[in-house]
Amino acid sequence: MLAEPFAHGQSFVHGLDPRVRIATSTVFSCLVAVANSFTVLVIACMISLGLVLLARLDLAAVGRRVSVVFGFLILLWLILPLTYEGEPVGQWGPLVWHRPGVALAARISLKSFAILAAFTALLATMAVSTMGHALDRMGLPSKLIHLLLMCYRYIFVIEQEYRRLNAAMRIRAFRPRTNLHTYRSYAYLVGMLFVRAAARAERVHQAMRCRGFQGRFHTMAQFPRQAGNRLFLVATTSAMLGLAWLEWLQ
Template sequence: MHLPEIDRYGRGHSPLHRLDPRLKLPALGVFLLATNLTWKLPLAALFLLVAFLLTLLSRLPTNFVLWHLRAPAALGLILAFLLAIFTPGAPLVGPVTREGANLAATVFFKILASFLYFISMVATAPLFRTIQAARALGAPEKLLALFLFTYRYLFALLDRARNLSLAMQARGFREKTDRRTYELKARLYALLFLRAYEETERVLLAMYARGFSNPRVTLPQPLTSAQVLRGLPLLSLALLLLALNFFW
């Protein structure tokens, strides 16, 4: 069991790293809206190309991007295959129709483009800065605090989950599709929840003892005009792509 860190390369010196997350998050929203609006193959290909160029601009390590690309690419390929054979139309190759291939490619490009926009905007800043930006943009503080606490506890509980799995393997547990395996897995889940409950009491008492009452997510410093100017090209590009949907 492994938990990847999306902000492992959040501190860098690329043009995207230098942009404030308060500008990158709205730009990401517009990029995603533009990409999700289109159902035309040339436009989807153009959006993918722009997303690819932005990812190059972010100077994120290729291995890191490829590792995170696995899930959307796999899901996208399965979906594209099904769409290619299920869409009615003129036959192209075997069960694949011309319309099906067109739709499959469009959807696949859109999935990849959405992912690349996401990673180039979110992975180029420490996660805490992105959360602060969300707070500055009006996201509820309680929700963000819950998110930050959950993210923190994930890594604490992960060790316990690893220990439990390791203990099972050390005692010769081998997985099969049978009742015994399911019973043991159910006990593993139950133990994980029990450990979490025990932890809640301990953590809460410790926090109350330190005067905890209301979690706060601090606001970042106000944006300077230089920061806004630096973000304008990105926002303009996002708006241009959005406008293309209506004029293409």
């Protein structure tokens, strides 16, 4: 089942202006993505962790979410230290671990943790609809916002439809195996999803036209000014300037 487990809460982060959160997390992610020094990356990880704590999220749930990248990271830790040329740090039979490979794998792990944790703490803590309105206020093309909000609105409907079709197949004793019959059945299921999505889109569009829709979503959302916004902006901006200084000027 699709859900937005972090979107609603009563924390300092949830109360911040969505635009502030979007801007901060974008700049922070870019900074972390281009940084190379280990000091900077470790501090960035701590900042991200601090943001997760500040948002008072369920840490187990965050861990489960961030763990989707673990499989990939394990692969990197298995491959990179062995394939890199350089100073060896360990040996086991014919396998030699090299220092630059270990450093690269560690750097990638820290970066992905910092970026994903900050994303979870700052962006996943708002509903997608709120985010659409905030992005609209930030001046993104209104067609793109329209697309985003439409896609978000109908993901849940189409997922239900998928579950219904899946249940119908299972009731008719369909069991997925590695054979052409399975792939054909799934292809028809997907085709049906697309056909129904297109038919639904047609009806939705007509209904919107009937209600006077002329190509622009009017957003009623108000983002109240509050002292927390400025405080947060000052704190994160100075932290990021500090990180940039450590990375490039030290």
